[in-house]
Amino acid sequence: MCRYWSCPWRSLGLPRAVAVVALLGGLPLFLRMPLWCDLTLYDVVVRNLLRGGLHYRDTFDTNLPGFVWLLSAIRSVFGFGAFALRCVDLLVVTGIVVLLDRLARRGGATAAARWWAIAGVCLLYPFAVEMVHCQRDTWMALPALAAVLLRVRRVGSPGRRPFAAAVTEGALWGVAVWIKPHVVLMAVGVWAFSARRLAAAYPKPWAGLAADLLGNLAGGLAVGLAGLAYLFASGTWPYFWEVMTVWAPEYAGLAGRELDWRLEQECHWFPPWSLWTVPTLVLALITLLDAAPWGGQPDTDPDDPKPGPIGRLLPGLLWDLRAGPNARFVRGTLAALWLLWAFQSLYIQRGFNYVHMPETLIMLGLWASHRWCLPFVVFVWLALTSTLWVLADTHPGLRASLLTLAEHDGRSDGDDPDKERYLVRHPLADLDRMRHWPECFRWDLSDPERYALWDRLKRIQDHEASPGWVELAEVAAFLRSKQVRDGELIAWHDSPHVLYLMMDLRPGLRYLHVNTAIMISPRAHSQVLDELYRTAGTARYAVSDLGWAALGQKPEVKAAVLGPGPGPGELLGPALDRHRRTFPFNQKAVFRSGNGRGRYVVHELVPPLGDG
Numbered sequence: 001m002c003r004y005w006s007c008p009w010r011s012l013g014l015p016r017a018v019a020v021v022a023l024l025g026g027l028p029l030f031l032r033m034p035l036w037c038d039l040t041l042y043d044v045v046v047r048n049l050l051r052g053g054l055h056y057r058d059t060f061d062t063n064l065p066g067f068v069w070l071l072s073a074i075r076s077v078f079g080f081g082a083f084a085l086r087c088v089d090l091l092v093v094t095g096i097v098v099l100l101d102r103l104a105r106r107g108g109a110t111a112a113a114r115w116w117a118i119a120g121v122c123l124l125y126p127f128a129v130e131m132v133h134c135q136r137d138t139w140m141a142l143p144a145l146a147a148v149l150l151r152v153r154r155v156g157s158p159g160r161r162p163f164a165a166a167v168t169e170g171a172l173w174g175v176a177v178w179i180k181p182h183v184v185l186m187a188v189g190v191w192a193f194s195a196r197r198l199a200a201a202y203p204k205p206w207a208g209l210a211a212d213l214l215g216n217l218a219g220g221l222a223v224g225l226a227g228l229a230y231l232f233a234s235g236t237w238p239y240f241w242e243v244m245t246v247w248a249p250e251y252a253g254l255a256g257r258e259l260d261w262r263l264e265q266e267c268h269w270f271p272p273w274s275l276w277t278v279p280t281l282v283l284a285l286i287t288l289l290d291a292a293p294w295g296g297q298p299d300t301d302p303d304d305p306k307p308g309p310i311g312r313l314l315p316g317l318l319w320d321l322r323a324g325p326n327a328r329f330v331r332g333t334l335a336a337l338w339l340l341w342a343f344q345s346l347y348i349q350r351g352f353n354y355v356h357m358p359e360t361l362i363m364l365g366l367w368a369s370h371r372w373c374l375p376f377v378v379f380v381w382l383a384l385t386s387t388l389w390v391l392a393d394t395h396p397g398l399r400a401s402l403l404t405l406a407e408h409d410g411r412s413d414g415d416d417p418d419k420e421r422y423l424v425r426h427p428l429a430d431l432d433r434m435r436h437w438p439e440c441f442r443w444d445l446s447d448p449e450r451y452a453l454w455d456r457l458k459r460i461q462d463h464e465a466s467p468g469w470v471e472l473a474e475v476a477a478f479l480r481s482k483q484v485r486d487g488e489l490i491a492w493h494d495s496p497h498v499l500y501l502m503m504d505l506r507p508g509l510r511y512l513h514v515n516t517a518i519m520i521s522p523r524a525h526s527q528v529l530d531e532l533y534r535t536a537g538t539a540r541y542a543v544s545d546l547g548w549a550a551l552g553q554k555p556e557v558k559a560a561v562l563g564p565g566p567g568p569g570e571l572l573g574p575a576l577d578r579h580r581r582t583f584p585f586n587q588k589a590v591f592r593s594g595n596g597r598g599r600y601v602v603h604e605l606v607p608p609l610g611d612g
Contacts, residue, residue, distance in 0.1 A: 009373040015115035019122040026126035028440035034454035036131045041512045046071045056239035060510045062251045066178025067136045089134040099145040100365035107369030108327040117368035120375030127427040129459040135354040140179035147172035166215025174223030182344045189340040250521040262351040269353045271422045284335035291332025334366045386429035464547040467495040471593035476502045478591045493545040508539035536607035542584035
């Protein structure tokens with residue numbers, strides 16, 4: 001007999017303790033971290049919308065407006081602040097965990113497996129880089145998982161009104177689509193996987209299945225038409241249509257051009273969690289076979305379930321032989337959902353780590369449904385590697401050895417700590433970071449103190465899109481001294497648009513992530529510059545980011561770009577000569593953050609703004 005002391009993965013107390021420690025240590029820092037530049041962009045969009053402006057026309061966006069609508073409701077109630085939005089994000093992730101737990105339990109998960117899955121989320125999400133938090137992919141998982149849970153419940157207990165229940169399910173999928181359209185693939189896949197089984201639950205299978213399909217379509221179309229009605233009524237439709245038919249297809253084309261390096265990154269997004277993508281792929285495929293979706297019969301004898309097609313072949317040590325058709329169907333649904341989610345994250349979307357967070361959470365639910373306590377293995381690995389790093393803090397030789405190993409253990413590109421290595425130091429073991437834990441409970445922070453805390457808490461430091469909050473505050477103070485008003489400031493590159501929020505200004509150019517807009521296509525590049533030139537005479541200043549100018553350069557070149565000017569009164573060094581003909585570096589530099597050594601440069605605009 002395996003006792004808990006010799007088989008700790010079967011314990012309930014250990015995962016609960018891990019979850020509590022992770023939440024106590026991680027949530028204060030999570031809730032006080034700054035927002036990633038995607039969210040500050042959306043805050044500029046939402047502020048414009050709440051003040052009577054038009055989405056897409058006044059502030060550019062390549063995405064469907066569902067996330068903006070949700071943020072508009074949140075900001076109108078709770079105001080504009082990182083803490084409030086992070087509290088909502090925490091509620092969203094909690095809802096996802098609850099839904100996955102319900103699905104895993106229906107799939108036969110033991111209490112220990114369920115608690116280890118919860119502990120895994122607690123170890124992962126609050127400690128992920130800020131780029132992952134408050135993102136559309138995670139938020140659309142909430143209505144999507146609610147729709148999946150509703151569907152598996154209907155298979156077990158279809159009820160007498162299949163159409164009405166299907167309408168609710170379709171409406172949930174419709175909400176998810178407005179957040180991000182990629183979820184359509186998962187909606188179709190889950191419906192197709194479960195159609196045969198659901199049909200068999202009705203006295204008239206084909207009639208019940210037809211009512212289910214029509215109900216799903218009716219619910220989704222109702223939500224879709226409601227959104228379209230708003231776009232027409234608000235006057236947003238022409239600008240929305242241009243984005244969806246011209247800009248969005250070109251933006252989607254970027255994913256295909258980036259596929260090679262995305263394949264390289266797939267197992268490195270959240271080490272060591274993402275490494276389990278490979279065995280999860282195998283597990284998901286055989287789970288689909290074991291679910292036998294071509295069959296339509298429920299459990300004939302729940303007290304004596306028969307093994308599925310895979311269960312007949314594998315030993316009980318590897319497979320739950322007592323899982324009946326109902327449990328295997330739920331596992332199969334989770335497997336289908338994970339496979340489709342992982343597929344669209346890798347092959348359809350661009351290579352950003354937040355895209356892969358929902359598939360990682362679903363992965364934990366899938367393993368739990370099979371009664372495997374996967375997070376226990378990760379917990380042990382994190383405990384060992386983190387202990388090594390803590391010891392290395394006082395032993396230079398050990399530290400040098402660990403750094404050498406880390407350089408050969410993944411993508412050590414320096415811009416994202418969650419992509420660097422499998423020899424992970426969990427943030428709970430980062431004593432320099434955890435010493436800010438007491439400061440997170442201060443509610444009387446001044447703006448400068450809050451910006452300084454944000455710069456210390458952000459986990460992505462060396463990245464051109466990560467705002468430097470203290471330096472941007474310096475830029476804002478300079479621009480206020482020049483009495484800059486609405487439309488007179490152009491925040492170039494990706495992070496300086498935070499200035500629009502700091503100074504409560506209407507953007508001088510509707511493109512906020514200018515780099516992203518320009519790189520979409522030659523047509524997009526020309527359109528952005530055409531609109532820039534039309535601002536001549538209105539915009540007075542532009543802010544550039546030297547972190548962008550140094551992007552992809554060798555360390556010595558990067559140091560030269562970010563270094564000071566060659567003499568008194570010279571803000572930019574000769575390393576920027578190759579940018580001198582491009583906007584805004586072709587305009588006079590009048591201020592630089594960090595006492596002339598920082599990232600951000602203010603340029604005084606003198607028409608023409610021509611870009612060479």
